[in-house]
Amino acid sequence: MSLATTNYLTPTGREEAWRFTPLTRLGGLHESSITLVDRPSLIAQNLPAGTSMSLENAADFPLRTHTDDQISLRVAEAVSQVSVLRISAHNELQEPIFLNRNSAGLEAEASRLLILVGSHAHATVVISNMGQSVLGEDIEIILEDGANLRFITLQEWETGSVHAARHHAVIAKDATFTSHVITVGGSVVRLLPTVEYTGPGSSAELNGLYFATDGQHLEHRVHVEHDCPNAKSRVNYKGALAGDLARTVWIGDVFIKAAAQGTDTYELNRNLLLTDGARADSVPNLEIETGDIVGAGHASTTGRFDDEQLFYLESRGIPAEQARRLVIRGFFAEIISKLHLSEVEERIMARIDKELSEVAQ
């Protein structure tokens, strides 16, 4: 990969992939005229035995997977080093691996991470994004046969941050990939959780939670490519929005190719509009090229607070504001409880509570 940056056309906003994104607020991440600063900003904390994280020469580690995303391509072009996290085969880790990023710059920067999960290894990787940044990121996750990875990313950015990232998982035979994408911070966040399968019996579960308040644009574009028989996918993203100009976009593309007999897929997106002036776009998209499948379905709902729920709680003495918090915690519980990280769960919900009370005033 040695194409010049200028070979990639700068998106105009008319392209299907970019039509929802506020390009003028991307901090130049997508613009070929701006050079991305090469900065491997993820820091591994207490790596357990049988795992390693190293910086490798980007020339030796070109992108392993295909992408059309201009920002990922620009990131690949900009970085001289790639962070490579290796989890050795048959290694069953009890504790999660934390990769932390606490940025303090608003210069457009690029970061690449490659996660290699050996066959039959079991692990949880948690990527925590905090501070302020304008970050273009590409993460590739390669699961070998029978591997099982829980992949958690936390977008807890401060105001002003811009984050565009691709999280692409390649899932081999009998491997299981579970991702939990939690996005509560940042001014513009555009994430591409994408999945492909390379062997039968493989499975992916993609969960997400996003909470947008005044002026935040949080966009998640899920893409699941079933091109292998007998693979399974489940997608479940839940979002809530409060405040003027709070904006979320959820795209759920699931493609079942002719070779993908026995596919079992279901995707779901639910949005809760908590105030007027917020807007949630939800576009599930299922394309099926074979009829020989176990099941394929999708659902998308966008609604307001259920007044009957609030009345029920209030009629038991619970004040209105607390009742709203309870309903929102309940709405997100299904996603957040799957993290199995009690400290993180409480921190995320406390942030949502706080931002919600600020909007309410």
Place this chain on the structure above:
Amino acid sequence: MSTLIIKDLHVSVTTEEGSKEILKGVDLTIKSGETHAIMGPNGSGKSTLAYSIAGHPKYTITSGTVTLDGVDVLAMTVDERAKAGLFLAMQYPVEVPGVSVSNFLRTAVTAIRGEAPKVRTWVGEVKTAMSELSMDPAFAERNVNEGFSGGEKKRHEILQMELLKPKMAILDETDSGLDVDALRIVSEGVNRVKSNQDLGIMLITHYTRILRYIKPDFVHVFAGGRIVEEGGPELADKLEENGYAEYLPA
């Protein structure tokens, strides 16, 4: 000793055709320890009376007063009414996804009592109340009303009443959808709370069946948005025999 006084209550709802009056002047006084059965045909406004007293936003009070021990109930928010000692057991309790029964009960009790219950005594209190209503302890970890059977929902309503210790309870068609065993368990629960707490009860029902288990002191026939006849328990026997035909517009 508490007294709930409803005077000349008029209530409207907004429909597509404009405002529609449902309650057309309701007068009723309930004292602690008394059970008042409100009986009437479907659509007579019984549930509107219940929800108006509890403060559901759908209903607009156009005139009249409701006071509890002399304090204006209609000026209170919904949660303040509960804190003042009013409880509404709903006909169709609402599902609250993701909120466990135990979290819900603890939050409600904390709000009503003004302080969090002591962990040690609280666990035992809930356990005892649940076992008296023949509820499995695992129930506490389920989400509020989600996937509950009709009987489970009603038991859960009475469980809340037991823990929140109101002064006045409005039971809106608590008997609907219950089989005989569930009706007996729920009724025993109501009677237990009543004797423990000197509760005043407004028992709204279409049928006389529940009155075999919860004995009313007074029976009020409700039709066309107001009380049209009042009497003692013998009035219920008359309704059992004759139905509501004579109270319906010809």
